[in-house]
Amino acid sequence: MKKFSIIALMGVAALAMASCDDYELPNPPAQSNPEEPVFETDGLKLTNIVEGTVDLRALQSEGKSVGLFTFELTDFPSTSKLTVVAELSGSDNFNGAATVPTEISGDSICMSVSELNAAFREKISKGVDARSVYVRYAAYATNGSESVRLGGPDYYYASQEYSVLPLLPERLLDSKYYFAWSTDGSTWSTENAVEFAHSETNVYDDPKFSVTLNFDAATVGSGMFWKIIPGSTFDSGSFDGLTIGVSPENENIDKGALVEGEDTEAGIYTVVGPSLFNFNIEALTFDYMVAIPNFWMAGDYVNGTSWNDGKFAKVMWTDNYTDYVGLAHIGSQFKFSPVDGWSGDFGVGEAVEYVTGENGITVGTGVADGGSNISVPANALYYIELNYATRALKLTQINTIGIIGGFNGWGNSNEMTPSEDLLTWTITQDMTEGDEWKIRMNNDWTISLGGQFDNLWPFNAPNFKCAETGTYEITLNLGELPWTATVVKK
Incomplete structure (x- = not known):
């Protein structure tokens, strides 16, 4: 006797989609007795009949199900029934896969068009174009309320990748x-x-x-x-x-x-x-x-300005007019303004709450929907995030800024040296041609800068790349927008 095995003939030619009769299938059965031994039999033979793209529109028009396999089953207990459950995912690791029941009729294993379409829309795309899906199958021997998974609790049959053309949605949308x-x-x-x-x-x-x-x-x-x-x-x-x-x-x-x-x-x-x-x-x-392109800040000290001298610093910028970010050296208190002046300025209604984590990084959260000054816990450099729609505010104290890349194996950041006003940071670094690298803060990937040297940005910006082997003097400039960096070969 031997355990269940599978023969999946992926290249079977000229086999059309099989149509299944209505068959009432129980929900994916639970493994009610995991301590029982795996069923042994002479074999479960599955022959793949999926070829090309599974066209759900054509199958629905013809009133057919999605044919998956034909099967041969020998030495199977006469009191049990074969049940097969599919898992569908957009990737071959099957993380977060959708569970889809199958139908068994005669010697065919099928899936309903509506079930496959629903899983496709949930896990793959709501769009109208054909997309690749990954599917694998678990088989069970069920007898009343009891079931045993064939091959063991983690065994799957016939992991496959094929293309599915989904049903058209009830409401078609233009692309423009x-x-x-x-x-x-x-x-x-x-x-x-x-x-x-x-x-x-x-x-x-x-x-x-x-x-x-x-x-x-x-x-x-x-x-x-x-x-x-x-x-x-x-x-x-x-x-x-x-x-x-x-x-x-x-x-x-x-x-x-x-x-x-x-x-x-x-x-x-x-x-x-x-x-x-x-x-x-x-x-x-x-x-x-x-549409406000920038927010200005004024405080007892903000990037070299003070409200005692009536000056504002242009600190915050955005790429979508909703989410704004900025870097500012703040003394103790500040406010926002949409202009270079006091028109429309705002602060908080309730004080920002600050928490220092085990990593030593202090983060404050609050809502900038009032008129009170915004306080910070220390005279330091802060990364500021403001959602103008909700007024959600987050301030992260920046303790270190460094560079990371191929030259240090993408390990810990090589720390840069700050100027007295914390707005200019420098480092000398040996690099090899082709080394990719980025600037990041607090030796962590939460806040990093990349893109172009004359316009750095934090929103998933691409890495920098060294063009020529050598020793470089790297200077980060945060005093004005846009943030910039200079990279000079010594």
């Missing part, structure tokens, strides 16, 4: 959308339209769009009209097709719900100067706000 405006609400033209920016991810998996606008007072007047135009409508050159406007139930003009249709109600736009307009095509919501 445009912000269109009109000064009178009745005259619309594609000439008065600008395309929304979007990530490289498909619109179903990332339904968020944004555009930066900048209208003068003459154009905005007492209120300019706007609609959102799908790419298909824009390409037609006429606004008689589908458009997206505001819901009549909205209570605010700068945020709320959207509706789709051929005669939607236009929204009202009132911002003069730079603004950020966001909308979510899946949720059909929008908001717009003044």
Whole structure:
């Protein structure tokens, strides 16, 4: 006697998808008696019948299930029933895999189109294009409420990778959308339209769009009209097709719900100067706000300035007009301002709470939604994070700044030497051609800088790369925006 084995013939040609009759399958069975020995039999032989792309649209149209295997089972207890459960994932490590039941009819193992499509949308993509999936199978011998997993508790049959074309969603989305405006609400033209920016991810998996606008007072007047135009409508050159406007139930003009249709109600736009307009095509919501490129800071000491001399330091910057970051040497207290002055300044309502971790790094969190000064626990350099939409505030005290890369095996950072004002940091470092490296803070990857030497940024920036073997003098400059670094060969 021998344990269950599998023969998976991946290259079987000319075998069509098998169709399964309706079969009531229990939920993936629990291993009710893990102490029992593994079933032994002459063999479980599975023959793969998946080839090419699994086209769920065609199978649904034909009323078929997804054929997976034909099987032969010998020396199987007559009182037990074979049950097979699939695990589906977007990677071959199967982390977070979805569990999908299968159907057994005759000598075929199948999966329902709806079950596979639901797992695909949950774990792979909500989009409409074919994508690769990884699937493996666990087999059980079930007898009433008891079951035993064939091959052992961690054994899987037939790990496979194949392509799946999902069902089309009920609501199809365009890949492009445009912000269109009109000064009178009745005259619309594609000439008065600008395309929304979007990530490289498909619109179903990332339904968020944004555009930066900048209208003068003459154009905005007492209120300019706007609609959102799908790419298909824009390409037609006429606004008689589908458009997206505001819901009549909205209570605010700068945020709320959207509706789709051929005669939607236009929204009202009132911002003069730079603004950020966001909308979510899946949720059909929008908001717009003044686009602030930078926040300034004033305090008893902030990067060499003081509110005693009426000066402000331009510290905070953003790449999305919502999340702002900055580095500042702060004495004890400060406030934010959207301009170089006291107009619109803000602080906190309740004091920021600071905690020092076991690693010696002090981090403070709070909400910058009040008028009180923001205090820090020590005269030091701080990395500041502000979400302007929620006013969530985080300050991390910077104890060290260093460089890390191929020259030190990506181990601990080689520490840089700070200037007295903590805004200039230097180090001399030997490097080999091809060495990649980055700048990071507190000997940790939470805050790191990369990108280009004349414009450093912390948002998953790429590594630097040494062009020529030698000894280099590296200087980090944090006193002005953008942050910069100079790398000079000695």
